[in-house]
Amino acid sequence: MELGASSTVLGSRSVNPADRNPNAGSNDYQTFLKMMTTQMQNQDPLNPMDSAEFAVQLATFSSVEQQTRTNELLATMQSQFGMMGMAQMAGWVGSEARAEMPARVTAGATLDLAPNPLIQADRVVMVVKDEDGTVVNRVDLPADTTQLDWTPVDVTGAPLPDGIYSFLLENYEGETKLTDSPVETWSRIKEVRGGANGMTLVLENEAEVSVASVTALRE
CATH class of the missing domain: 2.60.40.4070 (Immunoglobulin-like)
Structure with a gap:
């Protein structure tokens, strides 16, 4: 029966959550905050950047980061559900x-x-x-x-x-x-x-x- 081989192929196409850096999103966010703080500290005091613009940048980055984490979670869940379905359907072989x-x-x-x-x-x-x-x-x-x-x-x-x-x-x-x-x-x-x-x-x-x-x- 070639089911095992097929399962292996499926597994090789999926992304292993363990291979991801769990702190990648957090590191990116911290880097963004440091860049923003540095930008505020070094801005021209006679022509300061509007605080509302900083707020928009922060909200935008936060939204993108959250969407990225959501997509990663969905990809992980899809991979897990796919493998569960494959295991359950192994019983169909021979019928x-x-x-x-x-x-x-x-x-x-x-x-x-x-x-x-x-x-x-x-x-x-x-x-x-x-x-x-x-x-x-x-x-x-x-x-x-x-x-x-x-x-x-x-x-x-x-x-x-x-x-x-x-x-x-x-x-x-x-x-x-x-x-x-x-x-x-x-x-x-x-x-x-x-x-x-x-x-x-x-x-x-x-x-x-x-x-x-x-x-x-x-x-």
Whole structure:
């Protein structure tokens, strides 16, 4: 299982709070105060700087310093939450996930599909495409089909060659096509990955899907 390697990659991208100087912000602030004090001591007594200007400088620097510390705290919390999520989702590896994604066709094996027909549809057609996007079959289904064990065949009834195929559902009301809706498939989870766009799952069917797109899990 490659989860450990993925966790390491995620960890290397995060910022370790221990590497930061906890007194960096305080040192900068003290330096600013010393500079301001020196400036006040050495100003022209005949043309002194307006005290309001000093107050504005002090308030501005204080605000920037506070925002910097807030950003650092949020970055630390995000890193910690990301690692917690990765650890929790390690248990998903080896399970099967259902999502809108292509499916791998293997000779002699049926596919467990989950169409999502529209409620107002009275006729639905499952469209099957190969990796090149060519339509290899159109299958009429009952309008209330939500679970389907399908034997992969082409429009002539011949078995489909092994490979990756995608599915969508055309919804009709009478002769009027309403819109397409997804057909979800199952695949076993090989790996959990973390990244800038959140956590994703790497599946045996060569697909990579976001965790948020998963609608069901099973052993």
